[in-house]
Amino acid sequence: MNLSMDVEIGSLRLKNPVMTASGTFGYGEEYAPYVDLNSLGAIVVKGLSWKARSGNPSPRIMETPAGMLNAIGLQNIGVKYFINKKLPFLRNFDIAVIANVYGETVEEYLRVSELLTAAPGVHALEINVSCPNVKKGGVAFGTDPDMVADVSGRVRGITDLPLIVKLSPNVTDITVMAAAAEAAGADGVSLINTLTGMSVDVERRIPHLQNITGGLSGPAIKPVALRMVWQAARTVNIPIIGVGGIMTAADALEFIIAGATAIQVGTANFINPKATMEILAGIRDYMDRHKINIRELVGTLHT
Amino acid sequence: MYTAYVIYNHRLNERDFHLALRLPKEFVQPRPGQFVMVRTAESEGPLLSRPLSVYHFTRLHGHVVLELLYRIVGRGTALFSRWPSGKEVCVLGPLGNGFHIDEKKRNHILIAGGMGIAPITYLAAWLCNRSSDGNRMVFCLGAKNSGEFIGLERLEKIGGQFHISTDDGSLGTCGTVTELLPEILGRCEADAAVLYACGPPGMMKSLASCLPAKVTCQVSVEARMACGVGACLGCAISVLASRKRIVKKSVCRDGPVFDLREICWEDL
Numbered sequence: 001m002n003l004s005m006d007v008e009i010g011s012l013r014l015k016n017p018v019m020t021a022s023g024t025f026g027y028g029e030e031y032a033p034y035v036d037l038n039s040l041g042a043i044v045v046k047g048l049s050w051k052a053r054s055g056n057p058s059p060r061i062m063e064t065p066a067g068m069l070n071a072i073g074l075q076n077i078g079v080k081y082f083i084n085k086k087l088p089f090l091r092n093f094d095i096a097v098i099a100n101v102y103g104e105t106v107e108e109y110l111r112v113s114e115l116l117t118a119a120p121g122v123h124a125l126e127i128n129v130s131c132p133n134v135k136k137g138g139v140a141f142g143t144d145p146d147m148v149a150d151v152s153g154r155v156r157g158i159t160d161l162p163l164i165v166k167l168s169p170n171v172t173d174i175t176v177m178a179a180a181a182e183a184a185g186a187d188g189v190s191l192i193n194t195l196t197g198m199s200v201d202v203e204r205r206i207p208h209l210q211n212i213t214g215g216l217s218g219p220a221i222k223p224v225a226l227r228m229v230w231q232a233a234r235t236v237n238i239p240i241i242g243v244g245g246i247m248t249a250a251d252a253l254e255f256i257i258a259g260a261t262a263i264q265v266g267t268a269n270f271i272n273p274k275a276t277m278e279i280l281a282g283i284r285d286y287m288d289r290h291k292i293n294i295r296e297l298v299g300t301l302h303t
Numbered sequence: 304m305y306t307a308y309v310i311y312n313h314r315l316n317e318r319d320f321h322l323a324l325r326l327p328k329e330f331v332q333p334r335p336g337q338f339v340m341v342r343t344a345e346s347e348g349p350l351l352s353r354p355l356s357v358y359h360f361t362r363l364h365g366h367v368v369l370e371l372l373y374r375i376v377g378r379g380t381a382l383f384s385r386w387p388s389g390k391e392v393c394v395l396g397p398l399g400n401g402f403h404i405d406e407k408k409r410n411h412i413l414i415a416g417g418m419g420i421a422p423i424t425y426l427a428a429w430l431c432n433r434s435s436d437g438n439r440m441v442f443c444l445g446a447k448n449s450g451e452f453i454g455l456e457r458l459e460k461i462g463g464q465f466h467i468s469t470d471d472g473s474l475g476t477c478g479t480v481t482e483l484l485p486e487i488l489g490r491c492e493a494d495a496a497v498l499y500a501c502g503p504p505g506m507m508k509s510l511a512s513c514l515p516a517k518v519t520c521q522v523s524v525e526a527r528m529a530c531g532v533g534a535c536l537g538c539a540i541s542v543l544a545s546r547k548r549i550v551k552k553s554v555c556r557d558g559p560v561f562d563l564r565e566i567c568w569e570d571l
C-alpha cells in the first residue's frame with residue numbers, strides 16, 4: 001500500500017511532516033554528518049536578524065528535570081551572511097528551507113523578510129514573535145495579540161512566501177494569539193516556543209544562567225505544548241505546526257492526532273543527532289500499521 | 304552516535320571517577336584535545352550528554368576502549384557515578400578540534416590543573432609515540448590537595464620532567480602550577496618551547512597574565528554544552544578576532560582548544 005506522508009502549509013508542500021525547530025539544528029550543515037537532510041520535511045534555520053548578533057553572556061544553558069533552560073539571546077550570523085554563505089549549502093538538497101525571522105522592531109522584521117523573500121532557496125518564512133531571551137522584539141511582540149497581528153500582517157504585505165508565525169506559550173490564552181496570526185494572513189502557526197523559566201545554584205545563591213531567566217524546552221514542556229496545539233486547532237483553520245518536547249515518533253503522533261499538520265523536533269536533536277530520522281521511521285511504521293495517510297490522521301483525537 | 308558499554312567505572316577519590324568504555328571498532332581514534340559527548344542509553348537521565356575529554360584510547364581486536372575522567376559536579380555526573388560494569392551508554396564523537404602539534408618544537412611543556420590531567424595525559428602519550436629523541440616533555444601539574452591529585456602514575460610511565468604543586472602543599476610545592484612556570488621557562492629557549500594547558504578557569508586566567516608574550520600556549524577549555532556539534536550555541540565564549548573585534552565562538556566546534564591569548568578571560 002502506498003501511503004502518503006506529504007502535508008501542506010499554505011502553498012508550501014512538504015514531503016513529510018517532520019521539521020527541525022529553529023535554533024536546534026544550526027543551518028543544517030552541523031547535522032549533515034548524522035542526518036540525511038534530503039529525507040527531512042523541512043529545515044527551520046536559526047533565527048536571523050538584520051545584523052549579526054553576539055547573543056547573551058555565558059553560562060547560557062542549564063539542564064533541569066526532563067528539560068533544559070537556554071538563554072542564547074539569538075546569537076546569529078545576520079541575514080546577509082546567511083544568504084551568501086549558508087544558503088548555497090542548503091540548495092544542494094531537495095528540502096524545504098524555512099527561514100526564521102527576528103527583529104527588534106517591526107521594520108527589522110520587514111527588512112529581513114524582504115531579503116529572504118528575494119533569496120533563491122528560501123521556501124517559507126517563520127516569524128519569531130516568541131523568543132523570551134532578548135530585551136527587545138521577540139516575545140515582546142508575541143504576548144499582545146494586536147502586536148502579533150501587526151507584525152504578521154505587515155510581513156504578509158511584503159512577501160509571497162508561505163508565512164508561519166511562531167507563537168509563545170507565555171500567554172494566558174494561546175487561541176487569541178493563533179487567531180490574531182490567522183486574521184493577519186498567516187498560512188500557519190508554530191507552537192510552542194520555550195516557556196520562560198529559571199534555576200538557582202543554592203550554594204552560591206546565583207542563577208544558573210547569566211541572563212537569570214531562560215527558555216525551558218524538552219520533554220518537560222510536551223504536555224503544555226500538546227494542550228496548546230489542541231486548543232489552537234479547535235480555534236483556527238490554518239495548519240498548526242506542533243513543537244515542544246518531541247523526542248520520539250509517539251510524541252510526534254500525539255501532536256498530529258491532537259491537530260498538528262506537521263511537527264518540529266528541537267531539543268531532541270541535541271541529545272540524539274539522528275532523532276529526526278528515528279521519528280520519521282516511527283511515524284512511517286505507525287502509518288503502515290494503521291493504514292492511514294498523515295493528512296487523514298491530523299486532528300483525529302476522540303474525545 | 305555509538306552504543307558503548309561500561310567496562311569499569313572506578314572511584315578515584317571522593318568526587319573523581321575513571322570510566323572505561325567499550326566501543327565498536329568503527330569509532331575513530333581521537334586526536335589529543337578532542338572530546339566525546341556521553342549519556343545513558345535509557346531515559347533515567349540526565350537528558351543531555353556531558354562533554355568529556357579523552358584520557359586514553361586503545362584499539363583492540365574487534366573493538367576499542369575509550370577511557371575518560373570525570374568529577375561529580377552536579378546531578379548528571381552524580382548519575383554517571385552509579386553506572387555499573389556492562390551498562391549501555393551512548394557516545395558521540397570524537398568531536399572538536401584537538402591541539403595543534405608542532406613537530407619542530409623541542410620543548411613540550413604540558414600544564415594541567417585538576418581534571419585537566421585527562422586531555423594532557425592523552426596528549427603526552429601521543430607526543431611520546433611520535434617524538435624523536437631530541438624532544439622532551441616537562442609536566443607542570445597541580446591540584447587542590449594530594450587527595451584530589453589523580454593520574455600521576457600513568458604520566459610517570461610516559462616519562463618526562465615533573466613539577467608538582469598543590470594549593471595546601473600536601474603534595475609537591477605549596478601554591479599554583481603557574482607559579483612553577485617562570486623557573487621552567489627560564490631553563491629553555493622560549494621559541495623552542497610550546498605550551499599546552501588544561502585546567503580550571505582560574506588557572507588559565509593566571510597563565511594568560513603571567514606568560515611572556517613570545518611564548519605560545521594552547522588551552523583546552525570547558526563549557527556547559529547541549530549538542531557538542533555547534534548547533535545549540537550554549538557553549539559560546541568571547542574570543543578576540545582580527546582588528547580587535549570580539550566575536551563569539553563555540554567551544555564544541557571552534558574549540559575546545561584555543562590560543563591562550565585569543566580568549567577574553569574577563570568574560571569567562
